[in-house]
Amino acid sequence: MTSRVIAVVIVSFLVCVPAWSSAQGPPADDAEHLALLGLARTARDRGTATEAYTHFREADRRRALVGGSLAEYFWAAYRVAPAAARGIGARVISANPLEHAVRDGLIGLAVSAGDETAVRTLAAAGDTVDPGSAVWPRRLAESYLRAGDGLRASERYEVTARRTGGGPADLAQRALALERSSRPASAAEAWNTLDEALVSSRPEWLASRTRVRKAVAPRPVPAVARRAPAPVTTPERASRTADEVEHASQRALAAEPCAAAPLADLEALASPGPFLAAVAARRASCPDQISWTVRAAERAIGLGRFGDALRLVETPATAPGAPVEVREQYGVLLLWTGAPARAAEVLRGVVAEDSHRRRAADALIDALRAVGEPDAAWILAAGRWGDPQASVDRRLAVASLALETGRVTDALVRARALESHPVVGADARAIVAGALIASGRPDQARAVLGHLSNAPGAALAWLDATALIDGVGAALRAADGLSERRGAGWEELEARLALWHAQMGHRGESDQRLSLLATSHPSRAALARAEIALATGRPADAAALLQPLVAQAPGHVRAQDCLLYTSPSPRD
Amino acid sequence: MRRWLVWVLLALVAGEAGVFLWKNGDVVSLSRPADALAADPRFAETAHRVLAQPDVTRRVLERIADVAARRSDSALQLQAITRIAAVAPGDRHVQLRLAEALRRHGRLDDAAVLYRALLTPPGVPGAGGSQ
Numbered sequence: 001m002t003s004r005v006i007a008v009v010i011v012s013f014l015v016c017v018p019a020w021s022s023a024q025g026p027p028a029d030d031a032e033h034l035a036l037l038g039l040a041r042t043a044r045d046r047g048t049a050t051e052a053y054t055h056f057r058e059a060d061r062r063r064a065l066v067g068g069s070l071a072e073y074f075w076a077a078y079r080v081a082p083a084a085a086r087g088i089g090a091r092v093i094s095a096n097p098l099e100h101a102v103r104d105g106l107i108g109l110a111v112s113a114g115d116e117t118a119v120r121t122l123a124a125a126g127d128t129v130d131p132g133s134a135v136w137p138r139r140l141a142e143s144y145l146r147a148g149d150g151l152r153a154s155e156r157y158e159v160t161a162r163r164t165g166g167g168p169a170d171l172a173q174r175a176l177a178l179e180r181s182s183r184p185a186s187a188a189e190a191w192n193t194l195d196e197a198l199v200s201s202r203p204e205w206l207a208s209r210t211r212v213r214k215a216v217a218p219r220p221v222p223a224v225a226r227r228a229p230a231p232v233t234t235p236e237r238a239s240r241t242a243d244e245v246e247h248a249s250q251r252a253l254a255a256e257p258c259a260a261a262p263l264a265d266l267e268a269l270a271s272p273g274p275f276l277a278a279v280a281a282r283r284a285s286c287p288d289q290i291s292w293t294v295r296a297a298e299r300a301i302g303l304g305r306f307g308d309a310l311r312l313v314e315t316p317a318t319a320p321g322a323p324v325e326v327r328e329q330y331g332v333l334l335l336w337t338g339a340p341a342r343a344a345e346v347l348r349g350v351v352a353e354d355s356h357r358r359r360a361a362d363a364l365i366d367a368l369r370a371v372g373e374p375d376a377a378w379i380l381a382a383g384r385w386g387d388p389q390a391s392v393d394r395r396l397a398v399a400s401l402a403l404e405t406g407r408v409t410d411a412l413v414r415a416r417a418l419e420s421h422p423v424v425g426a427d428a429r430a431i432v433a434g435a436l437i438a439s440g441r442p443d444q445a446r447a448v449l450g451h452l453s454n455a456p457g458a459a460l461a462w463l464d465a466t467a468l469i470d471g472v473g474a475a476l477r478a479a480d481g482l483s484e485r486r487g488a489g490w491e492e493l494e495a496r497l498a499l500w501h502a503q504m505g506h507r508g509e510s511d512q513r514l515s516l517l518a519t520s521h522p523s524r525a526a527l528a529r530a531e532i533a534l535a536t537g538r539p540a541d542a543a544a545l546l547q548p549l550v551a552q553a554p555g556h557v558r559a560q561d562c563l564l565y566t567s568p569s570p571r572d
Numbered sequence: 573m574r575r576w577l578v579w580v581l582l583a584l585v586a587g588e589a590g591v592f593l594w595k596n597g598d599v600v601s602l603s604r605p606a607d608a609l610a611a612d613p614r615f616a617e618t619a620h621r622v623l624a625q626p627d628v629t630r631r632v633l634e635r636i637a638d639v640a641a642r643r644s645d646s647a648l649q650l651q652a653i654t655r656i657a658a659v660a661p662g663d664r665h666v667q668l669r670l671a672e673a674l675r676r677h678g679r680l681d682d683a684a685v686l687y688r689a690l691l692t693p694p695g696v697p698g699a700g701g702s703q
Contacts, residue, residue: 031664035690038668042675042684471613473644505647507678 033063044076045508047515052076057084066095074102082109086118093122097129107139111146119143134166141173150181165454168198168423176208184215195423197391200359203309203336207302246274253278258286272299280312290316290326297329306337317346324353328360335363340370341552351380358387362394365401372523372558374404385414396424399431400457403438411435430457437461442468452478460493472500491521495528502532523549530562539565598622602635609635610642623651630659637669646677664690 040055056073059065065073071092077085089106092099103126110118120143127136141156157174160166175190191199191209199205246269249262263282266275279296282289293316300309310333316322317330328350334343347364350357361380368377381398384390396418403411415431418424433445434457442465452462459482467475479497494517501510510532518525526545533542542562549559593600598618602609609615619636622628633656640649650673657663657670667690675683 031668032691034668035671035687038671038675038687039684039691042680042687045675045678046680471643476644504644505677506644508675508680509678511678 029062033059036062037065037069040076041072044072045512047512049076049079053080070095071099071102074105078105078109082112085109086113093125097125100126100130100133100135104135104139111143116143116147132164134160134163134170137163138166138170141170141177145173145177145180148180150177150179151183153177154181154186168194172198172202172205175212176205179208179212184212187212188216195391195393197362197393200362201393203301203306203333204304207298210298211302242269242271245269249274249278253282257283258288260288260292263292267295267299272305276300276305276308276312284315284319290323294326294329297333301333306333309333310337324350324357328357331360331367332363335367335370340367343367344371344373358384358390365397369401369404374401377401378405378407392418392421392424396427396431399428403431403434406438408435408438412439426453426455427457430455430461433458433461433465437464437468442466452481454482456490456493460496463493463496467500472503476500476504491517491524495524495531498528499532499535503535523552527559527562530559534562534565599628599632602632602639606635606639606642609639615639615643616645616648619648619652623655628655630656633659637673646673649673650677650679 036055036059040052040059043049043055044052053073053076056065056069056076059069060073070088074085074088074092077088086106086109089102089109092102093106097103103122107119107122107126110116110122120140123136123139123143126133126139130136137156137160141153141160144150144153144156154174154177157170157177161168161170161174171190172194175187175194178187178190187208191205191212199209245265249265252259252262263275263278266278269275276296276299279292282292286292293312297309297312300306300312310330313326313330313333317326327346331343331346331350334340334346344364344367347360347367350360351364355361361384365377365381365384368374368380378401381394381401384394385398387394395414399411399414399418402408402414411431412435415428415435418428419432421428429448433448436442436445436448445461446465446469449458449462449465452459459479463475463479466478476497479493494513498510498513498517501507501513514525514528514532517528526549530542530545530549533539533545542565546559546563550563598621601618602622604612612618619640622632622636633652637649637652637656640646640652650670653666653670653673657666660666667686671683671686671690674680674686
């Protein structure tokens with residue numbers, strides 16, 4: 001009996017000793033799994049997405065990833081292996097249906113794969129688990145719109161506009177959808193309720209509104225277009241096939257290059273290509289060429305083909321003595337196609353010639369802000385404040401510019417005047433908060449905002465105030481609570497987060513944010529790198545980054561301001 | 573006589589406690605709750621003074637690493653975990669934490685080297701995760 005007890009004790013000891021000794025850390029396979037995850041994250045931080053994906057996949061193969069790690073695996077696969085990412089994403093939302101960002105990412109992948117059924121299934125499920133959000137009805141509406149079902153799209157956009165995160169832009173999309181559902185009267189009514197500044201912010205909206213207004217109540221033809229002949233459609237022409245019309249028109253234009261009737265026939269075709277090509281190939285010396293060019297450009301804008309529209313108007317707009325209307329359209333198109341510096345140059349001429357052209361003036365203000373010349377933009381914008389026809393968005397832009405140019409009291413007064421507006425109130429409060437921070441009152445700024453919201457301007461102001469009150473670490477932790485930081489308007493916040501991470505020594509996070517920012521806003525990313533160099537005591541590096549920026553845009557006030565700090569002060 | 577002896581003893585104990593607090597005030601202050609330390613603006617200064625000492629217990633180092641993580645102070649966290657790794661060289665869990673701290677601090681190459689070393693089974697030449 002005694003010997004059996006001794007044997008049991010010895011065996012237990014032999015079994016337990018290795019287990020005890022391995023308690024110095026996780027079991028070997030556990031450590032390897034965690035090391036693989038660490039390698040994946042390191043590769044991701046370095047920007048080597050394929051390597052990150054490979055390590056995540058290996059870690060998942062050894063032991064199925066769950067929770068946050070699985071979501072990280074999804075985002076790694078999202079960029080390099082979209083097909084695999086769809087499977088991984090399905091696992092993520094199956095385990096946690098509240099992973100809204102992953103669900104939205106999955107919708108993006110389904111759209112890329114042309115799988116509208118999956119888009120609608122995902123969006124409908126999202127709407128069930130997150131019923132107050134505007135994202136899911138919007139995704140449904142977009143899907144219906146892509147499928148050509150304008151009526152259902154308009155219904156979903158209407159729902160979207162009422163949800164948290166929805167707004168006037170969804171109502172504009174609703175109007176566009178109504179137009180696509182062949183309901184010009186409803187579409188015109190929908191467009192009429194929307195603000196001018198909103199409609200003119202997107203060319204396809206402007207073109208849709210123009211089309212439906214023409215369809216329901218033709219307005220007087222503009223001076224330029226008046227010279228163009230009306231489209232000619234006879235019963236014989238209508239019965240011809242598109243190919244026949246195209247060939248007949250081409251023959252007619254070959255015989256008589258300045259003929260208008262063949263262009264009118266081509267304009268009536270469903271496919272815009274032949275019409276745009278014919279107008280582009282037509283002689284500049286034809287007497288009505290400018291009006292046809294404007295019409296063709298509007299058609300291209302309506303289709304979202306801004307590059308084609310720009311190419312059409314470029315020649316007539318840059319010719320000596322070009323009409324101001326064409327130059328205005330050219331300038332606006334330059335801005336829309338991402339050439340704000342050239343747009344500013346063209347629009348300056350237009351506004352100098354005719355200061356009453358509001359569309360040109362507003363586009364010039366936006367272009368000057370985009371190229372970093374807020375002071376020049378301010379001179380124009382301040383005059384728009386008192387204009388009774390200026391939309392609330394333009395007035396908000398004035399308040400924002402006041403803050404951008406350091407006119408803190410001015411910004412505070414103007415933004416306070418818009419604080420209670422139902423559409424721009426939240427943005428106005430963000431400007432008020434920014435002005436309060438600039439005047440050394442971060443606690444009041446946070447009180448004005450109330451909470452950290454998912455709107456870029458308000459979020460930035462909230463985090464700035466938090467950084468001043470509780471420190472940069474607290475601001476960074478608070479920023480983790482922001483659910484969506486993609487898209488337009490977030491670049492300033494991303495630049496700020498990159499700066500803070502750099503200040504805290506998180507170089508990986510900082511570099512990652514800067515790399516992402518550089519893909520969408522290269523000059524802002526360059527400025528952010530310079531700001532980081534200055535904040536981390538590397539003025540020479542900052543100067544090397546800023547000099548090309550200033551050379552490219554001599555009026556870039558922020559770059560010039562930063563450059564001042566790169567040279568030693570005379571007292572040093 | 574006995575009363576006098578008690579007073580002398582009490583004075584000696586008080587003196588001893590005073591000297592202890594004077595010499596180890598920083599370490600004592602780190603024994604406060606982590607939330608209170610995370611909100612203390614002088615924490616980083618205190619932690620750096622403690623880390624400058626040659627002999628610091630693992631408990632204190634763990635406290636500094638924990639609070640530094642809460643404050644997103646990756647440099648301080650890395651410093652504390654490096655010291656922990658020095659006192660526990662064979663601890664794979666600490667090696668993993670060190671690699672993670674290196675990654676968070678932006679030392680991606682060093683982090684990758686350490687992670688790769690952890691992928692090699694213990695006992696194989698080159699394993700051990702030394703930096």
